Amino acid sequence: MSLRHAVLGLLDYAPLSGYSIKKVFEISINHIWTAKLSQIYRELALLETEGLVSSKMVRQGKRPDKKVYTLTAKGRRAFLGWLNEFPVAFGPPRRDEFLLRIFFAAHMNEKLLKRELENFILMIETYRPLIHAGKIPELTDILARANQEAPGRKAPTVDAQEARFWRFTVRRFQLTADATLLWARECLAELEE
Amino acid sequence: MSLRHAVLGLLDYAPLSGYSIKKVFEISINHIWTAKLSQIYRELALLETEGLVSSKMVRQGKRPDKKVYTLTAKGRRAFLGWLNEFPVAFGPPRRDEFLLRIFFAAHMNEKLLKRELENFILMIETYRPLIHAGKIPELTDILARANQEAPGRKAPTVDAQEARFWRFTVRRFQLTADATLLWARECLAELEE
DNA sequence: AGGGCCATGTAACCTGTTACATGATTGA
DNA sequence: TCAATCATGTAACAGGTTACATGGCCCT
Numbered sequence: 001m002s003l004r005h006a007v008l009g010l011l012d013y014a015p016l017s018g019y020s021i022k023k024v025f026e027i028s029i030n031h032i033w034t035a036k037l038s039q040i041y042r043e044l045a046l047l048e049t050e051g052l053v054s055s056k057m058v059r060q061g062k063r064p065d066k067k068v069y070t071l072t073a074k075g076r077r078a079f080l081g082w083l084n085e086f087p088v089a090f091g092p093p094r095r096d097e098f099l100l101r102i103f104f105a106a107h108m109n110e111k112l113l114k115r116e117l118e119n120f121i122l123m124i125e126t127y128r129p130l131i132h133a134g135k136i137p138e139l140t141d142i143l144a145r146a147n148q149e150a151p152g153r154k155a156p157t158v159d160a161q162e163a164r165f166w167r168f169t170v171r172r173f174q175l176t177a178d179a180t181l182l183w184a185r186e187c188l189a190e191l192e193e
Numbered sequence: 194m195s196l197r198h199a200v201l202g203l204l205d206y207a208p209l210s211g212y213s214i215k216k217v218f219e220i221s222i223n224h225i226w227t228a229k230l231s232q233i234y235r236e237l238a239l240l241e242t243e244g245l246v247s248s249k250m251v252r253q254g255k256r257p258d259k260k261v262y263t264l265t266a267k268g269r270r271a272f273l274g275w276l277n278e279f280p281v282a283f284g285p286p287r288r289d290e291f292l293l294r295i296f297f298a299a300h301m302n303e304k305l306l307k308r309e310l311e312n313f314i315l316m317i318e319t320y321r322p323l324i325h326a327g328k329i330p331e332l333t334d335i336l337a338r339a340n341q342e343a344p345g346r347k348a349p350t351v352d353a354q355e356a357r358f359w360r361f362t363v364r365r366f367q368l369t370a371d372a373t374l375l376w377a378r379e380c381l382a383e384l385e386e
Numbered sequence: 387a388g389g390g391c392c393a394t395g396t397a398a399c400c401t402g403t404t405a406c407a408t409g410a411t412t413g414a
Numbered sequence: 415t416c417a418a419t420c421a422t423g424t425a426a427c428a429g430g431t432t433a434c435a436t437g438g439c440c441c442t
Contacts, residue, residue, distance in 0.1 A: 002288070009293075019422075032289050034288075034402095037423090038404085039401075067422075084305055095227075104276060108277060196429080229431065231430090256438085
């Protein structure tokens with residue numbers, strides 16, 4: 001049910017096409033939640049039949065026409081409802097193929113295992129610096145521009161509040177990336193004793 | 194594709210019924226990978242048609258009959274193949290509803306948000322001590338007992354190697370739990386300024 | 387008497403992935 | 415000239431969730 005809320009949440013900032021929702025995903029919540037384009041199109045079609053969003057075709061001279069979706073009042077209520085319903089407890093996500101391989105690693109060729117750990121470490125080391133708050137202005141920009149294109153819409157508040165929470169999510173990735181790096185190095189060290 | 198390998202991996206230690214695979218999940222890889230009973234039954238049926246496991250009905254006087262699955266040679270090859278194929282890079286799992294809510298928390302009632310963070314902290318504090326290596330002997334026991342029931346099977350090696358990697362996975366949960374706790378407390382502190 | 391455990395499954399549904407199809411514009 | 419970007423989708427498949435069905439045993 002969460003792709004739905006991610007989409008509604010982004011549309012609350014600005015009317016967007018399916019394609020540009022995907023773009024916004026890529027520079028924002030992509031680390032938190034991913035979706036393929038085909039899935040986004042499907043979800044948007046569904047949301048429209050349920051009356052949570054409405055769409056309008058927009059001609060663009062050179063580039064292909066696009067279908068811009070706007071959040072309806074009903075859609076906004078659904079989104080806020082999701083955010084403000086009585087808080088549920090969320091366990092940590094539980095699907096990690098890499099860890100599953102470690103669990104069964106007694107059957108793994110030792111050299112291969114070490115290489116896999118080294119690759120894993122490398123992956124985090126390259127991935128970690130990509131997670132930084134630097135993308136927040138970029139995101140703010142895109143949303144502001146999308147809003148200008150929408151006539152008669154008062155700019156929504158992408159302000160200090162937003163920036164704070166986006167910073168929170170970035171911080172979480174940094175901390176868990178650090179912890180994971182530490183762990184992987186520890187494992188490798190023990191294997192190399 | 195990973196539920197499949199989790200099942201094959203457990204069956205490599207001992208022949209098990211669908212129901213007891215679920216039990217073993219619960220005290221072992223449940224933090225790494227979860228599955229519903231119905232999914233396990235479906236997967237086992239599929240694995241049997243593919244010849245990776247074979248089954249045998251076992252009468253039990255008082256309790257209902259059970260269908261015990263054994264790994265075939267082909268199944269074992271498939272499992273080892275998965276472990277030893279050229280290492281792929283795994284990104285971190287990317288579906289975290291809680292973080293998604295934080296991302297959009299600017300729209301959240303502040304009291305509710307604080308309560309949600311507090312619940313989250315509490316959840317980790319209660320969850321963290323449950324993740325400890327103490328379950329390893331229990332797991333070893335269950336597998337050993339299942340093996341005794343299987344006639345003519347030489348006990349597989351649930352030994353020091355196994356214990357090491359299980360310890361590794363436990364350690365990872367502790368480290369990331371610690372990092373997540375730190376993060377959540379940080380967020381709450383900033384909100385309470 | 388009622389709930390929980392043991393033990394099996396089926397069916398419908400929802401969500402995510404992969405592959406295919408189309409076609410103009412832009413930059414190297 | 416070739417690949418990437420913009421822009422829309424459909425179809426098939428794979429994997430995960432929820433609900434339903436059955437029935438005996440054991441414990442309180």
